[in-house]
Amino acid sequence: xxxxxxxxxxxxxxxxxxxxxxxxxxxxxxxxxxxxxxxxxxxxxxxxxxxxxxxxxxxxxxxxxxxxxxxxxxxxxxxxxxxxxxxxxxxxxxxxxxxxxxxxxxxxxxxxxxxxxxxxxxxxxxxxxxxxxxxxxxxxxxxxxxxxxxxxxxxxxxxxxxxxxxxxxxxxxxxxxxxxxxxxxxxxxxxxxxxxxxxxxxxxxxxxxxxxxxxxxxxxxxxxxxxxxxxxxxxxxxxxxxxxxxx
Amino acid sequence: xxxxxxxxxxxxxxxxxxxxxxxxxxxxxxxxxxxxxxxxxxxxxxxxxxxxxxxxxxxxxxxxxxxxxxxxxxxxxxxxxxxxxxxxxxxxxxxxxxxxxxxxxxxxxxxxxxxxxxxxxxxxxxxxxxxxxxxxxxxxxxxxxxxxxxxxxxxxxxxxxxxxxxxxxxxxxxxxxxxxxxxxxxxxxxxxxxxxxxxxxxxxxxxxxxxxxxxxxxxxxxxxxxxxxxxxxxxxxxxxxxxxxxx
Numbered sequence: 445x446x447x448x449x450x451x452x453x454x455x456x457x458x459x460x461x462x463x464x465x466x467x468x469x470x471x472x473x474x475x476x477x478x479x480x481x482x483x484x485x486x487x488x489x490x491x492x493x494x495x496x497x498x499x500x501x502x503x504x505x506x507x508x509x510x511x512x513x514x515x516x517x518x519x520x521x522x523x524x525x526x527x528x529x530x531x532x533x534x535x536x537x538x539x540x541x542x543x544x545x546x547x548x549x550x551x552x553x554x555x556x557x558x559x560x561x562x563x564x565x566x567x568x569x570x571x572x573x574x575x576x577x578x579x580x581x582x583x584x585x586x587x588x589x590x591x592x593x594x595x596x597x598x599x600x601x602x603x604x605x606x607x608x609x610x611x612x613x614x615x616x617x618x619x620x621x622x623x624x625x626x627x628x629x630x631x632x633x634x635x636x637x638x639x640x641x642x643x644x645x646x647x648x649x650x651x652x653x654x655x656x657x658x659x660x661x662x663x664x665x666x667x668x669x670x671x672x673x674x675x676x677x678x679x680x681x682x683x684x685x686x687x688x689x690x691x
Numbered sequence: 692x693x694x695x696x697x698x699x700x701x702x703x704x705x706x707x708x709x710x711x712x713x714x715x716x717x718x719x720x721x722x723x724x725x726x727x728x729x730x731x732x733x734x735x736x737x738x739x740x741x742x743x744x745x746x747x748x749x750x751x752x753x754x755x756x757x758x759x760x761x762x763x764x765x766x767x768x769x770x771x772x773x774x775x776x777x778x779x780x781x782x783x784x785x786x787x788x789x790x791x792x793x794x795x796x797x798x799x800x801x802x803x804x805x806x807x808x809x810x811x812x813x814x815x816x817x818x819x820x821x822x823x824x825x826x827x828x829x830x831x832x833x834x835x836x837x838x839x840x841x842x843x844x845x846x847x848x849x850x851x852x853x854x855x856x857x858x859x860x861x862x863x864x865x866x867x868x869x870x871x872x873x874x875x876x877x878x879x880x881x882x883x884x885x886x887x888x889x890x891x892x893x894x895x896x897x898x899x900x901x902x903x904x905x906x907x908x909x910x911x912x913x914x915x916x917x918x919x920x921x922x923x924x925x926x927x928x929x930x931x932x933x934x935x936x937x938x
Contacts, residue, residue, distance in 0.1 A: 594841065594866070599858065606862075611846065615853075615860035617926040619841070620910045641928075642889060643908040656903045661890040663867045679864040681888075 446542045446565050447636040450518035458630035460524075468499035473672040474589060474662045474683050478560070481587045481658050481687035485509040488555035491579060493541055493572075493588075494562025498525030501534045504558075513549075515539040542568040546575040554580050559588040561683075564596055564637050567624075570648055577652040580690045586654060592661060592681040596625055596639040603676060614680040642684065654688035693789045693812050694883040697765035705877035707771075715746035720919040721836060721909045721930050725807070728834045728905050728934035732756040735802035738826060740788055740819075740835075741809025745772030748781045751805075760796075762786040789815040793822040801827050806835040808930075811843055811884050814871075817895055824899040827937045833901060839908060839928040843872055843886040850923060861927040889931065901935035 449455050463471040469479075486508035492501050495514035504512050512534045516522050522536050541562065557576050563569055576586055595601065597619045605612045622640050629635045649656065661681035664672055674682070696702050710718040716726075733755035739748050742761035751759050759781045763769050769783050788809065804823050810816055823833055842848065844866045852859045869887050876882045896903060908928035911919055921929070 594863065598860070604862070611862075611864065613845070613862035613864040615851070615858075616841065616863045617858065617860040619927045620908075620925045641908050643906055646903065646906040650903070650906070656893065656897070659890055659893040659897070661867075661888050678867045680866045 446517055446540050446567070448517045448540075449632060449635055451520050452632065455630055455632040456518075456520045458632070462630075464499075465497060468497075469503055472560075473664055473668050473674065474685060477660055477662055478587065478589055478685050481585075481685065482558070483556065483585055485556065489513075489553060491515070491546070491554045491557045491576075493557065493559035493576075494565075495525060495536065496521050496560070498528055498534065498536065500558060500560060501525070501536075502529055502531070505531055505534060509533075509556075511535070513537065513554075515541065515544070517541065541572055542566050544572075546572070546579045551578045552581050555584050557584070557586045557588075561589055561591065563588055564590045564640070567638050569638070569640070573648045573652045577654060577690055582690055584690045585657070586649075586688045586690070587686070589662075589683050589685045590645070591637065592684045593619070593640060593642045593645070594680050595682045596637055597621075601625070601627055603679075612676070612679065616680075645684070645686065649686070649688045653691050655691055656686065657689050658685070658687035660685040693764055693787050693814070695764045695787075696879060696882055698767050699879060702877055702879040703765075703767045705879070709877075711746075712744060715744075716750055719807075720911055720915050720921065721932060723915075724907055724909055725834065725836055725932050728832075728932065729805070730803065730832055732803065736760075736800060738762070738793070738801045738804045738823075740804065740806035740823075741812075742772060742783065743768050743807070745775060745781065745783065747805060747807060748772070748783075749776055749778070752778055752781060756780075756803075758782070760784065760801075762788065762791070764788065788819055789813050791819075793819070793826045798825045799828050802831050804831070804833045804835075808836050808838065810835055811837045811887070814885050816885070816887070820895045820899045824901060824937055829937055831937045832904070833896075833935045833937070834933070836909075836930050836932045837892070838884065839931045840866070840887060840889045840892070841927050842929045843884055844868075848872070848874055850926075859923070859926065863927075892931070892933065896933070896935045900938050902938055903933065904936050905932070905934035907932040 469475045485504050487510050490504050490509045490512045492514040495516045501512040501514040514536050517540050599618050603612050604615050625637045625639050627635050662683040662685050663677050716722045732751050734757050737751050737756045737759045739761040742763045748759040748761040761783050764787050773783050846865050850859050851862050872884045872886050874882050909930040909932050910924050
């Protein structure tokens with residue numbers, strides 16, 4: 445089973461105060477790029493893997509999606525998501541994506557599968573990606589973001605500043621060593637992720653029967669940089685965004 | 692015009708003494724993977740971009756290719772390549788790939804375009820990739836290796852060892868800053884490369900009308916590691932290998 449740190453009360457309180465938790469999609473600087481990968485949802489059936497507070501699910505319905513099935517491991521997050529809508533065409537379900545059956549409602553039933561910053565938590569990703577492929581209609585689209593493999597790889601994932609030159613760099617090591625990484629985040633020690641290389645993500649998709657349609661190592665435009673202040677993202681990518689289409 | 696450091700006598704002497712220069716493909720640890728991307732060449736027409744000493748061109752003919760057109764900027768390398776064969780179905784031609792017309796012999800004429808460790812020297816790569824696509828027959832394959840973007844990115848591309856812990860890491864910075872990198876290699880100062888992100892390579896291919904077929908951030912198997920000794924490649928990738936198919 446995946447770690448469920450979002451149901452740790454202290455962590456949840458910290459997470460809930462993040463800009464993207466309070467203000468939703470428009471506070472996520474990578475959202476405009478990710479949104480550009482999503483087809484017109486009018487009348488379409490959508491699956492959301494790791495829905496969090498349900499910002500995407502509500503947005504999808506707002507743009508005309510016929511239905512959204514939204515899965516999430518954290519009861520805290522699901523309760524908050526449920527409290528924010530009374531739309532009966534969004535079905536929120538508790539699910540551990542490392543150990544779930546996406547096909548229990550049938551195969552070939554979704555037009556779009558979406559996942560934001562979730563898949564890098566999963567040890568059992570190959571099985572999930574195969575299920576995503578089976579759950580999509582032919583020609584269906586799988587759009588997701590993950591923490592970039594350059595970001596997840598290091599044994600100690602913190603920038604270093606060279607005192608003599610002032611140069612700031614990301615100490616990359618262990619890139620090819622896939623598997624568990626334990627980091628601290630939002631005041632919590634022991635946040636567990638699964639590092640995979642970029643090649644592994646691409647090959648999982650190709651082998652499952654997807655074509656790569658879009659591929660972006662997101663970084664801010666000068667205007668976005670002004671707003672989000674993430675200058676370090678220019679030194680090394682933090683998110684990888686992919687759109688893949690079922691063959 | 693691309694830099695032509697291979698026609699610098701001292702650099703050429705150093706390069707000529709590399710294992711892969713003396714012994715050819717089998718001395719290149721990434722070759723088995725790259726070879727696995729190449730279709731059965733029997734009867735096929737092949738273009739080789741940056742052919743060096745012609746090891747690939749001769750191998751391709753040895754496996755049954757009908758013809759190989761082999762382009763190279765360095766006269767030193769072409770002369771050596773020409774001296775190593777009298778096969779009239781290999782045509783060696785001097786060409787600066789930043790400023791050449793691949794289509795002067797026609798479009799849709801090659802079954803396979805191959806390039807080993809050459810494209811990361813090119814400032815004008817988008818135009819070349821579009822020409823490669825046009826020069827291929829429908830369904831044709833473009834197989835290439837490049838220095839990995841993680842390898843080309845840093846402002847100072849040298850491993851650092853943390854003295855306290857002994858931890859060795861690759862100081863990644865400037866990843867999103869594409870363009871010229873000047874390094875030293877084989878005793879030469881001022882070797883010029885063009886850094887591009889992985890996303891840029893993938894998107895150049897997608898936008899030119901290719902599908903990604905294979906994608907590998909090469910690293911050695913334990914047996915290969917025994918032979919090549921490149922343990923640091925496990926910390927950060929050094930080569931990116933891609934196979935793409937013309938739609």
